Amino acid sequence: MRKAAILIITIFFILSCGKKEVKQVTDESRIAQEAFSVVEAIKDAYLKRELSTIEKNSTREGYRELLGAIKAFDKAELVFSPKWVEIDKSAISLKIAWDGKWVVKGQTFEERGTGIFVFEERPLKLSKILRANPFRQPE
DSSP, X not given: OHHHHHHHHHHHHHHHHHOOXXXXXXXXXXXXXXXXXXXXXXXXXXXXXXXXXXXXXXXXXXXXXXHHHOOOOSEEEEEEEEEEEEEOSSOEEEEEEEEEEEEETTEEEEEEEEEEEEEETXXXXXXXXXXXXXXXXXX
């Protein structure tokens, strides 16, 4: 009797744990992932000085703003941490906290800030950066 009870409990446990519920990815989640992916692509292109990649991932106005903001550096490191996403019908805003380190002529500059990256169009393209722009560094 005892073995039967243990066997029934074991079978019940195996059957109850065996089913995995698959959660569907929401549109909002997919859009947020796309926005962060675009920001990462722009960041990597900035660090490698690949202006064509920045242009491809930006609107015309956004590219002009970024191009005018970029300063010369010998080496740079940037770390982005997304904080929140706001999705409107016309634009997506992604708030990012960033930490950066730039080396210019042997001198090291460290800075941190929070920027709001605004995206438009489909596929998403960066149109502007509000607040602290990490691509304006070092100042």
